[in-house]
Amino acid sequence: MTAPASPTTAEELRGAGLRVTAARVALLETVREGDHLGVEALASGVRDRVGHISLQAVYEALHALTAAGLVRRIEPAGSPARFEGRVGDNHHHVVCRSCGAVADVDCAVGEAPCMTASDDHGFSIDEAEVIYWGLCPGCSTVQRS
Numbered sequence: 536m537t538a539p540a541s542p543t544t545a546e547e548l549r550g551a552g553l554r555v556t557a558a559r560v561a562l563l564e565t566v567r568e569g570d571h572l573g574v575e576a577l578a579s580g581v582r583d584r585v586g587h588i589s590l591q592a593v594y595e596a597l598h599a600l601t602a603a604g605l606v607r608r609i610e611p612a613g614s615p616a617r618f619e620g621r622v623g624d625n626h627h628h629v630v631c632r633s634c635g636a637v638a639d640v641d642c643a644v645g646e647a648p649c650m651t652a653s654d655d656h657g658f659s660i661d662e663a664e665v666i667y668w669g670l671c672p673g674c675s676t677v678q679r680s
Contacts, residue, residue, distance in 0.1 A: 551603035561585045562596050566606050567620035571628075571637040577618060611637065611666055627665040633674035640667060 565580035578593045600606040611630045627640040
């Protein structure tokens with residue numbers, strides 16, 4: 536018995552109700568291969584794969600992919616938006632105050648939303664967003680020197 540094949544990027548786009556284009560396929564693959572990349576880096580990665588694409592087209596495609604739940608947008612305070620392919624698990628992030636490096640942190644405790652609000656104000660909470668701040672190992676070493 537063989538395991539079912541993973542869906543292709545094009546099949547994932549169709550399954551999310553999105554039109555399949557070379558740019559969207561390239562963008563989704565670039566996001567997933569990257570590490571919390573900003574729009575400029577993503578545009579560069581897409582251009583490497585399919586040639587010219589406008590920054591506006593990248594923004595529009597990112598909006599569609601994010602709305603469809605295929606991409607997650609994070610915006611650490613003081614930083615431009617970054618995008619990642621890890622979605623649906625309510626993980627958190629740690630950000631370096633010096634160089635801006637971002638890394639994933641699994642849920643603080645338990646199942647999503649990983650924390651219980653002291654007062655939910657009647658909301659049905661399904662996600663908690665936590666950003667831990669500090670210095671990455673490289674920047675910590677530099678500051679100690």
